[in-house]
Amino acid sequence: MADQQRLALEIFRYDPEADANAAPRYDRYEVPYREHWVVLDAINWIKDEVDGTLAHRWSCRMGVCGSCGMMVNGEPRLSCNVFLRDYVPGPVRIEPLQHFAVEKDLVVDLEGFMRKLEQVKPYLMRDDVERPEQGPYNQTPAQMAQYHEHSMCINCMLCYAACPVVNLEPAFPGPAALALAQRYNLDSRDRGKEHRLEAVGGEHELWGCTFVGECTDVCPKNVDPAGAIQKMKLEATKRWYLHLVQPKGAGR
Numbered sequence: 001m002a003d004q005q006r007l008a009l010e011i012f013r014y015d016p017e018a019d020a021n022a023a024p025r026y027d028r029y030e031v032p033y034r035e036h037w038v039v040l041d042a043i044n045w046i047k048d049e050v051d052g053t054l055a056h057r058w059s060c061r062m063g064v065c066g067s068c069g070m071m072v073n074g075e076p077r078l079s080c081n082v083f084l085r086d087y088v089p090g091p092v093r094i095e096p097l098q099h100f101a102v103e104k105d106l107v108v109d110l111e112g113f114m115r116k117l118e119q120v121k122p123y124l125m126r127d128d129v130e131r132p133e134q135g136p137y138n139q140t141p142a143q144m145a146q147y148h149e150h151s152m153c154i155n156c157m158l159c160y161a162a163c164p165v166v167n168l169e170p171a172f173p174g175p176a177a178l179a180l181a182q183r184y185n186l187d188s189r190d191r192g193k194e195h196r197l198e199a200v201g202g203e204h205e206l207w208g209c210t211f212v213g214e215c216t217d218v219c220p221k222n223v224d225p226a227g228a229i230q231k232m233k234l235e236a237t238k239r240w241y242l243h244l245v246q247p248k249g250a251g252r
């Protein structure tokens with residue numbers, strides 16, 4: 001819209017320390033309309049020019065750090081990755097990522113997510129660790145291609161805000177954590193699949209996923225967490241069957 005001069009943003013405001021007894025509110029700001037501005041530019045303009053008390057996270061402004069995730073008109077988005085022009089004529093409603101506790105305004109509490117990340121053991125595991133002088137663990141391009149897509153996750157947590165299970169099942173590790181587990185399970189250098197399935201292969205963890213697929217739809221990096229989780233379920237099923245027919249250490 002060429003004659004658009006300003007655009008209204010309605011931003012969720014809540015400070016538990018200052019407003020402990022007050023309900024969250026929405027503050028309305030009129031920002032200059034710029035064709036090339038992303039939503040994050042408008043929020044930064046508000047913080048710089050109008051209200052320095054507004055709290056939000058961001059770092060790279062290029063879809064890499066994963067810290068600027070928020071709800072934009074009800075959808076989980078990276079605010080540096082969506083243009084204001086796509087929301088003309090406004091208003092644009094900006095809220096913190098849903099399914100997370102709010103620390104202040106648009107900043108959410110990440111502690112629960114960090115615990116879930118640790119739970120899936122997101123690192124290479126093997127007993128026969130070689131010394132540096134023995135050289136690297138080589139891997140062919142085909143072996144790397146097995147897990148590369150899943151390694152592109154930037155932990156932006158848009159998938160947690162999109163997933164209907166995250167909020168209902170506290171034990172569910174969530175899309176990003178499970179996709180990361182599968183990333184290591186598929187790595188030819190890793191020997192930790194058994195440990196990960198043991199840690200998160202339960203009814204309320206891995207099997208908590210009902211394959212709605214919203215996580216994959218909102219992922220800005222095309223990681224396909226839903227696909228990764230279904231592959232992991234297949235691995236868990238094979239493990240269960242092998243343990244059934246070969247109880248002593250089968251599948252290890």
Ligand code: FES
Binds near residue numbers: 060063064065068078
């Ligand atoms: Fe880094 Fe948006 S600011 S992903």
